[in-house]
Amino acid sequence: MDRTAEIRAFYADRYDEAGRFDRRPSNRLEHLRTMELLTELLPAAPAAVLDVGGGPGAYARPLTSAGHRVKLLDLVPSHVDQARAGSPPVEAEVGDARSLPEKDRGYDATLLLGPLYHLLSRADRVRALGEAVRVTRPGGLVIxxxxxxFAGPLDFGATGRLEPRFLDEARRLITDGLNDPGIGFTHSYFHRVPELVGECAEAGLTRVVVHGVEGPLWTAVAAAPDDPAVFAAALEVARIYSSEPDLVAASAHLLAVATVP
Incomplete structure (x- = not known):
């Protein structure tokens, strides 16, 4: 089975992406901070936004509700069906980030909020970023x-998973960034911040700023999932240190914001 088919099968048969942000408070922190950043960074509505790899519509739907003209593309047909079926419905179709079925310069902003970590080769990631550049107007944003x-080892520690197989995974990640699909997630690549910046630049993007989505205290939320005071403090610290270069890599997720020249 090729990697694309494996990823489709993972999300279609084994993993409920639609429920991901409800499963753990740290996931809820990710969603909340990503929405805050999108609200802050995107042009005023109604902007034309392409959501590539948008899953069932966790971001496309609220952006549609806010008045943006959003189109969602996703590799997984069931995600596309879920995006279309929700309220408000999202315009959606099946598509691959490496070859977008869209015209040049058609969008004010393009989101890639999932594809990069499922593309294991740098060439494929740069190709996906390049496609985002192609379909976004000059001066528009690619996010x-x-x-x-470091997300895996930090999560292992916060949740007390310190047995040998997780320590072996920590050693693997520090060397090549490739996730072991045998411990719960599908094939994926974990970035260093300079790599992400370099891939954006290679694709032709300028003025790249990287945000740490969950902030440095997301592990406290993972360790104390039932404490609302911990969640509130972690959220505020994530806001304070959002683009602090010395801390962004401590977040589980990175968000690169760049301009199409």
């Missing part, structure tokens, strides 16, 4: 998410 190279 791309990545998983931090």
């Amino acid at each position: 791309a998410a990545a998983i931090s190279r």
Whole structure:
């Protein structure tokens, strides 16, 4: 089975992406901060926004509700069906980030909030970013998410998973960034911050700023999932240190914001 088919099968048969943000408070922190950043960074509504790899519509739907003209593309047909079926419905179709079925310069902003960490080769990631550049107008934004190279080991520690197989995974990630699909997630790549910046630049993007989505205290939320005071403090610290270069890699997710020249 090729990687694309494996990823489709993972989300279609084994993993409920639609419920992901409800499963753990740290996931809720991710969603809340990503929405805050999108609200802050995107042009005023009604902007034309392409959501590539948008899943069932966790971001496309609230952006549609806010008045943006959103189109969602996703590799997984069931995600597309869910996006279309929700309220408000989202315009959606099946598509691959590496070859977008869209005309040049058709959008004010393009989101890549999932594809980069499922593309294991740098060439494919740069190709996906390049496609986002192609379909976005000059001066528009490309906003791309990545998983931090250190997210796995930090999560292992916060949730007390310190047995040998997780320590072996920590050693793997520090060397090549490739996730072991045998411990709960599908094939994926975990970025270092300079890699993400370099890939954006290679694709032709300028003025790249990387935000740490959950902030440095997301592990406290993972360790104390039932404490609302911990969640509130982590959220505020994430806001304070959002683009602090020395801390962004401590977040589980990175968000690169860049301009199409």
